[in-house]
Amino acid sequence: MPPVIDINKCKGCRKCYNNCPGDLFVFHPRQKLPELRYPDECWHCGTCRMDCPEEAISIVFPMEML
Amino acid sequence: MKAEKKIFHTDVLVVGGGVAGCMAAIAAHDGGAEVLILEKAAVVRSGDAGAGNDHFLANLNSGEEWDTDEAFARYYVRLSQGLIDVDIARNLHLRRIGEIIERLESYGIEMRDRSTDTFIRTKSFGQPGPYYINFKGKHLKPALATQLRKRKIPVINRASVTGLICDGKQVLGAMGFNVRTGEFYEARAKATILAVGDATRLWPNPSGLAFNTWMSPFNNGVGYVTAYKAGAELANMEIAAVTVVPKGFSAAGLNAFTGMGGYLWNSSGERYMQKYHPMGEGAPRNTLALGTFREYSEGRGPCYIDVRHLSKDALSHLTNNLLPVDKDTLVMYIEQKGLRLDRDLLEVGVSEMQMAGFTGSVSGIVIDRTGKSTIDRLYAAGACTVPSFALSGAFATGYSVGEETARVCRDSSRFDSGCEEQVAGEMERVYAPYNRAQGVNYKKFEDRLRQIMGDYVGYVRNERGIETGIGKLEELGQRVDEIKAENLHELMRTLEFQDLLLVGKIVAKSALARRESRMGLSHLRADYPSTDEGSFKDMTIVKAGPRGIEVSLRPTVDNTGRI
Ligand SMILES: Cc1cc2nc3c(=O)[nH]c(=O)nc-3n(C[C@H](O)[C@H](O)[C@H](O)COP(=O)(O)OP(=O)(O)OC[C@H]3O[C@@H](n4cnc5c(N)ncnc54)[C@H](O)[C@@H]3O)c2cc1C
Numbered sequence: 194m195p196p197v198i199d200i201n202k203c204k205g206c207r208k209c210y211n212n213c214p215g216d217l218f219v220f221h222p223r224q225k226l227p228e229l230r231y232p233d234e235c236w237h238c239g240t241c242r243m244d245c246p247e248e249a250i251s252i253v254f255p256m257e258m259l
Numbered sequence: 260m261k262a263e264k265k266i267f268h269t270d271v272l273v274v275g276g277g278v279a280g281c282m283a284a285i286a287a288h289d290g291g292a293e294v295l296i297l298e299k300a301a302v303v304r305s306g307d308a309g310a311g312n313d314h315f316l317a318n319l320n321s322g323e324e325w326d327t328d329e330a331f332a333r334y335y336v337r338l339s340q341g342l343i344d345v346d347i348a349r350n351l352h353l354r355r356i357g358e359i360i361e362r363l364e365s366y367g368i369e370m371r372d373r374s375t376d377t378f379i380r381t382k383s384f385g386q387p388g389p390y391y392i393n394f395k396g397k398h399l400k401p402a403l404a405t406q407l408r409k410r411k412i413p414v415i416n417r418a419s420v421t422g423l424i425c426d427g428k429q430v431l432g433a434m435g436f437n438v439r440t441g442e443f444y445e446a447r448a449k450a451t452i453l454a455v456g457d458a459t460r461l462w463p464n465p466s467g468l469a470f471n472t473w474m475s476p477f478n479n480g481v482g483y484v485t486a487y488k489a490g491a492e493l494a495n496m497e498i499a500a501v502t503v504v505p506k507g508f509s510a511a512g513l514n515a516f517t518g519m520g521g522y523l524w525n526s527s528g529e530r531y532m533q534k535y536h537p538m539g540e541g542a543p544r545n546t547l548a549l550g551t552f553r554e555y556s557e558g559r560g561p562c563y564i565d566v567r568h569l570s571k572d573a574l575s576h577l578t579n580n581l582l583p584v585d586k587d588t589l590v591m592y593i594e595q596k597g598l599r600l601d602r603d604l605l606e607v608g609v610s611e612m613q614m615a616g617f618t619g620s621v622s623g624i625v626i627d628r629t630g631k632s633t634i635d636r637l638y639a640a641g642a643c644t645v646p647s648f649a650l651s652g653a654f655a656t657g658y659s660v661g662e663e664t665a666r667v668c669r670d671s672s673r674f675d676s677g678c679e680e681q682v683a684g685e686m687e688r689v690y691a692p693y694n695r696a697q698g699v700n701y702k703k704f705e706d707r708l709r710q711i712m713g714d715y716v717g718y719v720r721n722e723r724g725i726e727t728g729i730g731k732l733e734e735l736g737q738r739v740d741e742i743k744a745e746n747l748h749e750l751m752r753t754l755e756f757q758d759l760l761l762v763g764k765i766v767a768k769s770a771l772a773r774r775e776s777r778m779g780l781s782h783l784r785a786d787y788p789s790t791d792e793g794s795f796k797d798m799t800i801v802k803a804g805p806r807g808i809e810v811s812l813r814p815t816v817d818n819t820g821r822i
């Protein structure tokens with residue numbers, strides 16, 4: 194589960210959904226929440242983390258990588 | 260699914276809005292051309308440099324002997340072992356470096372150290388002097404995106420290009436689809452620039468995670484494939500890229516560690532690189548990868564990078580200004596491993612293989628001094644071309660090629676119609692995996708592709724193995740119609756797999772033709788273990804012929820005498 198979203202901090206701005214280079218998020222308009230739909234395809238580039246204005250995303254490396 | 264089709268006409272069509280694509284669009288626009296960018300992700304963070312880069316390769320003519328254009332050109336040739344025409348590099352890249360740095364500063368990218376107003380420069384990878392400017396490149400893509408917006412250059416994000424419109428003699432534009440809306444795009448242009456970067460995910464990943472790649476896992480060789488299908492030439496496609504990375508995380512950053520003076524140790528406590536190169540850890544990248552590979556395969560692993568001996572200031576520069584800029588998450592990774600660089604060693608390993616347009620890379624689309632491919636009206640820039648020279652190469656060649664296409668468009672009023680059947684055929688091909696009633700997920704096929712490449716066209720190759728691999732790739736190719744994409748995201752990945760499969764075949768056929776070993780693990784033939792400067796100081800050239808992939812050898816143009 195590379196990026197982990199703190200839904201209490203998320204304000205639904207869509208930046209992670211818009212900027213992820215891998216198209217890995219989907220956005221649920223009714224709940225105004227992003228969801229990381231394809232965690233296996235994460236590059237761990239940090240874009241979603243860096244660009245989130247609410248600092249709601251942290252990167253947690255999977256155990257195969259540690 | 261019945262897709263809607265949108266048709267565009269423009270002067271210059273830029274395919275891929277990475278560093279080279281953005282620079283090409285800016286230059287073409289400033290040269291008076293109408294421009295359109297089709298980008299698979301979103302220009303603000305797409306491509307190899309999307310989340311930041313920290314080293315800008317440059318000579319600055321400071322008066323030192325190693326800092327001249329000539330010395331830099333000699334380094335370029337040495338690193339690429341003469342397999343490129345340095346005259347092309349000189350025209351598109353070298354002569355423009357100073358001007359590009361000024362341009363980046365005008366875009367708000369901090370190239371100098373703020374407190375001293377000078378460039379911080381370090382040396383690695385066999386450089387004769389400190390050619391790497393350490394700069395603040397974390398937000399270089401947002402800065403380029405701002406420049407596009409300022410100029411009102413139209414960009415379509417999430418537009419994945421799948422093919423070129425080509426009448427057999429010249430390229431009339433490109434086709435693709437939107438990975439979010441499903442719309443089909445037919446974009447016709449007076450000149451088309453491919454700036455789609457490298458090809459990853461083609462070989463097994465040591466971590467077992469296919470997207471844990473050194474270069475962007477979202478660049479999949481569409482430039483090589485579309486150029487090849489249009490009849491253009493590719494060069495040296497057997498020469499892959501391999502590097503040394505933290506064990507488990509295929510992250511960029513090696514140049515930061517070695518540039519700051521890091522040591523590489525094996526498990527016996529030996530600084531092993533000194534056995535392989537007089538410059539030790541300062542050796543070229545492919546020598547570092549080969550040395551590390553030998554240590555592991557001969558039982559002297561695990562290997563480690565060590566920066567504990569650096570001064571406090573140097574360590575702080577490394578961990579604050581370099582590592583987190585080049586790979587945003589690397590410092591977090593080290594922390595999550597429970598390590599501290601001032602106290603601990605960091606285990607390293609050999610990366611997966613990939614086709615990467617990194618410093619010294621020699622493989623890709625063949626271009627001339629103007630950036631034109633061997634097909635009319637098709638240009639290319641950045642990591643998908645040969646020569647290409649990492650970030651500073653992408654900035655400079657992108658800009659040069661953009662300027663050139665604007666110039667060409669001024670003299671041309673041609674917007675050709677035609678090739679309608681080709682467009683209809685591409686539309687059919689693109690949506691077929693989505694429209695299929697049932698089938699297998701693309702992942703199974705992509706895993707099989709990597710398995711074949713690793714087993715037969717991997718770190719160590721031989722003739723029998725490569726031939727076996729080609730047979731298995733052909734068999735895999737006969738089954739692609741079994742893939743079913745459940746949604747547009749999977750459709751994008753399925754089409755990427757199809758491109759990767761063709762790149763795999765091209766790599767294998769080229770690897771068969773180069774009966775020598777060259778550049779460490781980039782092309783290591785167990786049956787021809789030596790480098791053969793006599794017969795093989797040649798480019799392998801790939802072209803589509805009547806019998807499929809045709810490979811020939813072409814002597815390189817030796818322009819070093821002119822340096
Ligand atoms: C983490 C990292 C750190 C690096 N650090 C350095 C460094 O410090 N110094 C250095 O010199 N080099 C560095 N490099 C290498 C450097 O970033 C690249 O060589 C350079 O960015 C290549 O630029 P490019 O424009 O050719 O390709 P990219 O910037 O990768 O652009 C390719 C673009 O094409 C798009 N694309 C791909 N397929 C399609 C398609 N089908 N349709 C439409 N668009 C498509 C991609 O989304 C992408 O935007 C680093 C690379 C990485 C990954």
Ligand code: SF4
Pocket residue numbers: 195196212213214215216217229234235236237238239240241242
């Ligand atoms: S780390 Fe990068 S690739 Fe992974 S989800 Fe975030 S933006 Fe996407």
Ligand code: SF4
Pocket residue numbers: 198202203204205206207208209210226227244245246247248249250
């Ligand atoms: S960028 Fe942050 S605030 Fe915006 S949608 Fe994503 S998680 Fe929520």
